Amino acid sequence: MIIEPVVKGVVARSAHPFGCQQAIRNQINYVRTADPVTDGPKKVLVLGASSGFGLASRISLAFGGSMADTIGISFERGPSEKGVGTAGWYNNIFFREEAEKAGLIGKNFIGDAFSPQMRQQVIEYIKTEFGGQLDLVVYSLATGVRPNPETGELWRSSIKTMGEPVTGPTINIETDTMEQMTIGTATPEEVEDTEKVMGGEDWASWIDILSDAGVLATGCKTVAYSYVGPKATYPIYHQGTLGRAKAHLHATADQLNNKMSEMGGEAYVSVCKALVTKASVFIPAFSPYILALFKVMKDKGVHEGCIEQMQRLYAQRLYGKDKIVPVDDNRLIRVDDWELEEDIQQQVSELMVKITPENFTTMGDYQGYKTDFMQLNGFDLEGVDYQADISFETLTQLVA
Ligand code: NAD
Ligand code: NA
Numbered sequence: 001m002i003i004e005p006v007v008k009g010v011v012a013r014s015a016h017p018f019g020c021q022q023a024i025r026n027q028i029n030y031v032r033t034a035d036p037v038t039d040g041p042k043k044v045l046v047l048g049a050s051s052g053f054g055l056a057s058r059i060s061l062a063f064g065g066s067m068a069d070t071i072g073i074s075f076e077r078g079p080s081e082k083g084v085g086t087a088g089w090y091n092n093i094f095f096r097e098e099a100e101k102a103g104l105i106g107k108n109f110i111g112d113a114f115s116p117q118m119r120q121q122v123i124e125y126i127k128t129e130f131g132g133q134l135d136l137v138v139y140s141l142a143t144g145v146r147p148n149p150e151t152g153e154l155w156r157s158s159i160k161t162m163g164e165p166v167t168g169p170t171i172n173i174e175t176d177t178m179e180q181m182t183i184g185t186a187t188p189e190e191v192e193d194t195e196k197v198m199g200g201e202d203w204a205s206w207i208d209i210l211s212d213a214g215v216l217a218t219g220c221k222t223v224a225y226s227y228v229g230p231k232a233t234y235p236i237y238h239q240g241t242l243g244r245a246k247a248h249l250h251a252t253a254d255q256l257n258n259k260m261s262e263m264g265g266e267a268y269v270s271v272c273k274a275l276v277t278k279a280s281v282f283i284p285a286f287s288p289y290i291l292a293l294f295k296v297m298k299d300k301g302v303h304e305g306c307i308e309q310m311q312r313l314y315a316q317r318l319y320g321k322d323k324i325v326p327v328d329d330n331r332l333i334r335v336d337d338w339e340l341e342e343d344i345q346q347q348v349s350e351l352m353v354k355i356t357p358e359n360f361t362t363m364g365d366y367q368g369y370k371t372d373f374m375q376l377n378g379f380d381l382e383g384v385d386y387q388a389d390i391s392f393e394t395l396t397q398l399v400a
Contacts, residue, residue, distance in 0.1 A: 003084055003390060005379045007174045010281040012377040015087035016386065017395060019378025021094040026381070027056065027307040028098055031064030037314040038321070040066025041135035041221070045122070047113050047206065050074030050088030051376065052277035053225050054140030055095070056306035057314070061136070062099050062106065064311050066319070069105035071122060071130060073113045075143070079395040087278075087377045093398045105130065108400045114146050114202060123213045133217035136318075137210065139203045139224040142279035146197045149205070157197035159283055160186035161240045168236065168285025169357060171366075173373055178357040183284050186241045198245035200224070200252020207256050207267070219264040222256060223318060224249055226269045228336065229289075230345050232352070236285045254331065268325060270313050270333040275306055276372035291364025292351040293339065298365060302338045305372070309335050 006013040037060065044061050048054035049072025061068040072095070076088035092108040099106030107125065111118050126132065145154045160183055167182040186194070195201075203224050210216050226246045229237050237243050249269055256267035274280065274290055281287075297303035304312070313335050318325055328334055338344065355363045374380040 016378030020090035036065025048140035056310040137222040155196040157194040171287040194241040199248030294365035
């Protein structure tokens with residue numbers, strides 16, 4: 001079969017396995033020549049390792065100087081009668097292959113990171129085959145649902161405001177159109193449920209259980225990712241349900257830091273730049289901001305993707321040269337610093353008001369936005385033979 005892109009709204013319904021392989025290789029090539037991570041961790045667990053920031057973290061830590069063995073947990077689907085499977089499925093496979101070529105472990109666990117069984121399997125593996133202890137735990141899950149560990153009932157996150165409803169344009173990648181949509185006001189229950197899904201509770205639970213099992217090394221660090229953004233997007237993000245959940249995540253970092261400091265460890269949240277990922281394209285009214293931001297940052301030569309962000313985080317912040325992790329007044333690591341620079345934001349605001357449904361494909365960086373989205377799914381990459389006839393057997397023979 002010839003694998004073609006299929007997009008429904010903002011969801012990719014197909015992925016190109018060898019495009020994903022190329023994307024992994026491109027990221028590896030980038031970190032190999034970038035400012036390296038020195039004195040970095042050697043044994044790393046990444047929750048949410050198959051795409052976006054988690055995958056970039058894993059690549060940075062394995063190939064960007066630290067040469068870490070990694071365990072990656074993710075929720076992905078392989079080839080079946082339903083289709084070729086998800087991009088993340090192939091990212092896991094080709095990451096592992098590249099890691100093994102470099103003499104590193106790249107162990108993949110595919111399944112629900114929220115489940116007790118997953119915790120037990122991973123701990124067992126760390127003890128029996130991974131050398132017994134971790135130096136770093138990266139928490140990079142992004143999801144819309146989490147089961148209540150007590151009842152199994154599902155909490156669902158909502159992307160809503162906590163004040164007045166907000167109307168703003170959103171992009172439909174399938175039709176290349178910009179459509180108005182309104183984000184309603186969350187009920188108290190929706191606020192709480194979003195915090196359950198995207199707040200820090202599950203992160204803390206993982207750290208507790210790993211610590212109780214004795215698999216956190218002295219000096220072990222942990223990091224989770226957040227977004228804050230400029231004032232212009234506060235009503236939809238920072239002061240909405242997602243922002244509230246992130247506030248919980250930030251508070252969790254402080255609690256975990258107290259706990260982990262007893263064994264010389266540290267816990268942080270890193271605030272990252274707005275980027276196109278499988279998760280972020282869902283955030284309504286956010287796309288005009290990203291279109292303007294990409295355009296301005298590219299014009300200024302300071303644009304970064306996930307891999308550049310993560311390499312900078314690990315090389316210059318978490319394992320930076322002066323050994324003390326630089327943080328802001330709220331003890332947050334800021335790799336969104338370039339995004340938030342005053343002159344960048346000034347130009348972004350000026351551009352955002354000019355972006356309309358009629359002109360967004362040229363006024364903002366829609367080309368870049370769409371290319372990023374396609375590349376997340378293994379399409380539009382240079383050097384890939386998209387006319388290749390790929391058999392189903394070829395795909396089922398690839399193992400995680
Ligand atoms: P993503 O969708 O690319 O990655 C999410 C990962 O979580 C995938 O590996 C997926 O398989 C995994 N996952 C989801 N549910 C799971 C489950 N039940 N069990 C196991 N694995 C599961 O998302 P992303 O944008 O890279 O987001 C990662 C983090 O970065 C989030 O905390 C997000 O808020 C944060 N962040 C994102 C942006 C952005 O613009 N994209 C900016 C700043 C911070
Ligand atoms: Na260093």
